[in-house]
Amino acid sequence: MNPLEHLPPRFLTRRQMLSRMGTGLGLLGLAGVVGDPRLLGVAPSPGNPLAARPPAFPARAKHVIHIYLNGGPSQVDTFDPKPALAKWAGRAIPSGNLTTERPLGAALPSPFAFHRHGKSGIEVSEIFPNLARHVDEICFVRSMHANTPNHEQSMRLMNCGDERLSRPSYGAWITYGLGTENENLPGYIAMCPGLPVSDVSNWRSAFLPGIYQGTHINTKKARPDELIENIANARLPRGAQRRQLDLLAELNADHRRTRGDDPQLEARIQSFELAYRMQLAATDAFDISREPESVRRLYGDSVQSRQLLIARRLVERGVRVVQCYHGDVQPWDSHDMIADAHRNLAREVDQGIGALLSDLKQRGLLEETLVVCGGEFGRTPAVELPGPGTPGNGKGRDHNHWGFTVWLAGGGVKGGHVHGATDEFGFRAVDKPVHVHDLHATMLHLLGFDHEKLTYRHSGRDFRLTDVAGQVVREILA
Numbered sequence: 001m002n003p004l005e006h007l008p009p010r011f012l013t014r015r016q017m018l019s020r021m022g023t024g025l026g027l028l029g030l031a032g033v034v035g036d037p038r039l040l041g042v043a044p045s046p047g048n049p050l051a052a053r054p055p056a057f058p059a060r061a062k063h064v065i066h067i068y069l070n071g072g073p074s075q076v077d078t079f080d081p082k083p084a085l086a087k088w089a090g091r092a093i094p095s096g097n098l099t100t101e102r103p104l105g106a107a108l109p110s111p112f113a114f115h116r117h118g119k120s121g122i123e124v125s126e127i128f129p130n131l132a133r134h135v136d137e138i139c140f141v142r143s144m145h146a147n148t149p150n151h152e153q154s155m156r157l158m159n160c161g162d163e164r165l166s167r168p169s170y171g172a173w174i175t176y177g178l179g180t181e182n183e184n185l186p187g188y189i190a191m192c193p194g195l196p197v198s199d200v201s202n203w204r205s206a207f208l209p210g211i212y213q214g215t216h217i218n219t220k221k222a223r224p225d226e227l228i229e230n231i232a233n234a235r236l237p238r239g240a241q242r243r244q245l246d247l248l249a250e251l252n253a254d255h256r257r258t259r260g261d262d263p264q265l266e267a268r269i270q271s272f273e274l275a276y277r278m279q280l281a282a283t284d285a286f287d288i289s290r291e292p293e294s295v296r297r298l299y300g301d302s303v304q305s306r307q308l309l310i311a312r313r314l315v316e317r318g319v320r321v322v323q324c325y326h327g328d329v330q331p332w333d334s335h336d337m338i339a340d341a342h343r344n345l346a347r348e349v350d351q352g353i354g355a356l357l358s359d360l361k362q363r364g365l366l367e368e369t370l371v372v373c374g375g376e377f378g379r380t381p382a383v384e385l386p387g388p389g390t391p392g393n394g395k396g397r398d399h400n401h402w403g404f405t406v407w408l409a410g411g412g413v414k415g416g417h418v419h420g421a422t423d424e425f426g427f428r429a430v431d432k433p434v435h436v437h438d439l440h441a442t443m444l445h446l447l448g449f450d451h452e453k454l455t456y457r458h459s460g461r462d463f464r465l466t467d468v469a470g471q472v473v474r475e476i477l478a
Contacts (some may be wrong), residue, residue: 049211050187052179052318055448060412060478061370062181063315064174064443066323067308067353069345070155070196071332074110074379074397075405076426077342080142081114081123084424085381093425097382100398101149104382107425108397111339120416127346130354136416137357137366138409139476143420143429146377146436149399151197151330154376157436159202161465168456170440171321172205172212173465174447177454181318185282186215188321189314191307193220194328203323207458214323217286219307224286285313298355303327305352312359315369332375335384336396357409370411370446378404381425403429406439412446414478437470445472 076082088094088107097104114123118136131138146154153163160167168176171188180187190203195216203214217227288296288309299305307324314322326332326349334341353373360366379397386394403422409415420432441451444465451470455462 048183049209050175050180050183052181052183053177055178056450056453057448059446059448060368061410061446062368063319063365064171064321064370064372064411064447065308065311065315065356066321067349067356067371067373068196068323068325069332069349069373069375070325070327071151071330071334072154072375072377072379072399072404073332073345074334074338074342075142075400075403075422076379076381077110077112077338078125078128078346079140079405079407080422080426081125082110082381082422082424082426085109085426088425093382093427095423095425095427097380098400098402098427100380100400102398103385104380104398105385105394106383107381108338108383108395112343118416122416122418125346127343128350128353130350131357133354134357134409137361138407138415139413139417139419140405140407141419141434141439141473141476142403142405142422143431143433144374144378144404144406144436144439145429145433146401146404149377149401151333151376151399154399154401155196155198155202158376160204160206161437161440161467166201166204166206167463168206168208168212168465169203169214170443170465171203171214171323172208173444173454175212175320176208176456177444177449178320178447180320185285185314185317185319187319188212188214189217189319190214190323190325191217191219191310192323192325192328193303194218196325196328197330207463208456214321219303219310220328222306224283227286228282285317285319286310288313295359298359300351300355302348302352304349305355308352308356309359312356312363312365315365316363333399334379334396335398336394338379338396341396360410366410368411370413370443371409372406372443373408374404374406377401378426381427400427402427408476412478414476417476419473419476432475434473435469437466438473440465441470442473442476446477 076085085107086109089109090106093107112125112127114125115132116123117132120136122135122140124132124135146157147163148154157163159169161170175187188203196202200216203216205213219227221227284290288306291309296309299309304324304326311322311324326345332345357366357371360369378400380400383394384396384398403426420429420434422428423430444451444454451464451466455464
């Protein structure tokens with residue numbers, strides 16, 4: 001006979017009692033000494049976990065818009081001009097080819113011309129004429145580098161700070177630390193017409209509470225009621241829905257009292273509440289038909305243009321992090337015919353990017369919105385050799401994690417600035433190299449956090465976005 005089966009349902013086991021009376025009280029005391037329970041990994045709020053919270057120190061940015069050119073744009077065809085490639089066209093690069101996924105041949109010059117723009121005179125490829133008008137507001141980090149030349153691993157590194165393990169995305173870390181300024185919308189939204197490589201792992205919350213994971217919006221569809229399925233309840237009026245949720249909350253609370261803390265249950269409760277609040281707010285935020293025709297014309301009619309206009313509407317309404325993936329899977333993965341592929345891809349995003357920067361600046365939002373643009377890595381300056389099992393045809397570039405470009409604008413970043421450099425062929429970052437961990441540390445700093453102190457205790461250790469590395473790149477701060 002089980003001696004516990006006749007005990008009252010709210011009876012505490014010995015383990016629960018020790019946790020709540022011993023460790024629990026000690027943790028409360030320690031949090032009081034430190035002064036900020038978030039730095040100990042304690043849940044930010046017992047009420048609404050998405051409630052806006054102040055940063056650890058004065059921030060330059062309040063929001064992030066990440067324009068993700070998934071697949072890996074070529075730095076030497078976009079933002080990092082390399083005249084030496086024309087000089088060595090058709091010949092082996094004298095310094096040799098670095099190890100990438102596939103065999104490489106001779107130097108492949110860019111098919112695009114570069115021109116100087118703005119007061120800063122920064123050179124930008126001809127395929128980005130609208131973006132080029134904003135170079136004096138942009139900081140180009142030409143010395144980025146990652147760990148591996150594989151899409152899946154590098155995308156997880158760029159989004160989650162680790163290319164292999166299940167770790168929270170940077171958007172989840174940011175909303176965990178700051179909450180959101182609009183509790184009727186998710187704090188973190190990832191828009192993509194389909195799914196990128198590694199799909200939902202790019203915006204996961206992992207061991208952070210589930211309410212902080214990104215909300216994926218499939219922008220292959222356009223109408224708000226299609227973008228967010230079941231956004232409206234056609235069967236119950238809002239009053240009845242509220243009573244239903246209140247009853248469900250009571251039942252869940254009773255369940256939680258008898259079974260102890262359950263992060264998955266808490267995430268489920270909060271998702272029900274958020275879905276209820278979203279019914280009106282999301283319908284409005286995602287409906288770009290409410291914008292004046294002149295604004296819609298400014299952005300253009302491509303899918304990415306529509307995403308960027310929605311991104312502006314979201315940060316305007318207080319959403320903390322918005323990601324705009326260019327396309328399904330990895331559109332910038334130009335293993336062949338890079339001249340045609342990159343020109344067409346740039347045409348799809350350039351007008352929208354230029355419009356976004358103009359629109360944010362005109363509305364006074366650029367100063368408080370950090371705009372980040374780039375891929376998971378770059379591409380090789382040497383041609384990818386065609387062969388069995390390889391997609392190349394002698395006119396494309398392979399993956400290159402040794403050196404690539406990411407640019408940032410607004411949110412406390414130094415405009416009209418170029419940081420670091422790759423070698424004369426654009427292969428490896430050689431001057432002021434910036435790892436992805438450094439980029440994340442800098443983003444958190446601009447949002448008002450020390451990346452070494454924004455931590456969460458899981459499985460007996462304190463985790464952070466930057467793992468055990470990362471330095472703030474102070475030279476790019478305004």
